[in-house]
Amino acid sequence: MTPRVLVVDDQPLFSQGLSMVLEARPEFSVVGPAASGQQALDLVAAERPDAILLDLRMPGMSGLEVLARLRADGDHTPVVVLTTLRHGQAVYEAMHRGAAAFLTKDAPPALLVDTLERVLDGDLAVGAPELREVLERHGADLPVPEHILPELTERERAVFLLCAKGLSNAQIAECESVSLATVKTQVSAILRKLGLSSRVQLAVYAYENHIVRASLG
Incomplete structure (x- = not known):
């Protein structure tokens, strides 16, 4: 069965671009996109995606709050967080709350696809040096x-x-x-x-x- 990926971002152009990248690949299908944290929670409950691409910075309910609510509800769907700052405090908080990986918003499509494939396979999608830098900061x-x-x-x-x-x-x-x-x-x-x-x-x-x-x- 083709893995289903939920895209969550409040910027329509960006979320549509992500959706187009994934839909062009036969190994993925796209759920959503969701433009807010509440829409994301509703779609997760209704659609049960296999993975989530989640923007950390959204008005209202942030990506961190979405992640916290999912984990509090016992939902362990793999989440790849999207950020503009690779080593920011929000990235550490997302890791602490159970994010499976993180990507900057300017990451090339090939890296996005590789990260999703690794996460869906239960493998590590972040290199040790990157982990070390975030953790030490x-x-x-x-x-x-x-x-x-x-x-x-x-x-x-x-x-x-x-x-x-x-x-x-x-x-x-x-x-x-x-x-x-x-x-x-x-x-x-x-x-x-x-x-x-x-x-x-x-x-x-x-x-x-x-x-x-x-x-x-």
Whole structure:
């Protein structure tokens, strides 16, 4: 089944341009677009898209609020946030709330398509250096928990650390000498056990809890 992508942006020309890029690709179909946060929530409830392209800056309900409401409702649809500032505070907040990836609005179409494909496949769509820069600029300095990751098995903890360092699923499979399907299953289990929504949110979690502060990237 063709993945369905919801486009959310209050600027009609921009959202129409995104829709045209995606509709020109046989591997995607477009839901919407939505021009406001409330329209986005309504369309998510009605259409159940497979992924969401979400503008962070919108009048009224911001993209961050949309993301927060989705996660509060238990909706873990992958969200790629769109921003004008690659390393701004809003990007960090979006990562913290479970965004799967972020793109600047001037990103080339090929990068948009690649990011969506990676996100839909459950893979990491942000490089380790980019994660590190955002986290070091805006990450909170929180205390280390007394017991780190007690919910995870030994193998899951190893995969968690590799995810947090920015390795792709294929790279993790090579490191752990397991199949790609096994890695995907383990990553899904890790996210579920820790109550996280995305690989990027996992990296934020690891950084804020000082698990990979010294080794990220």
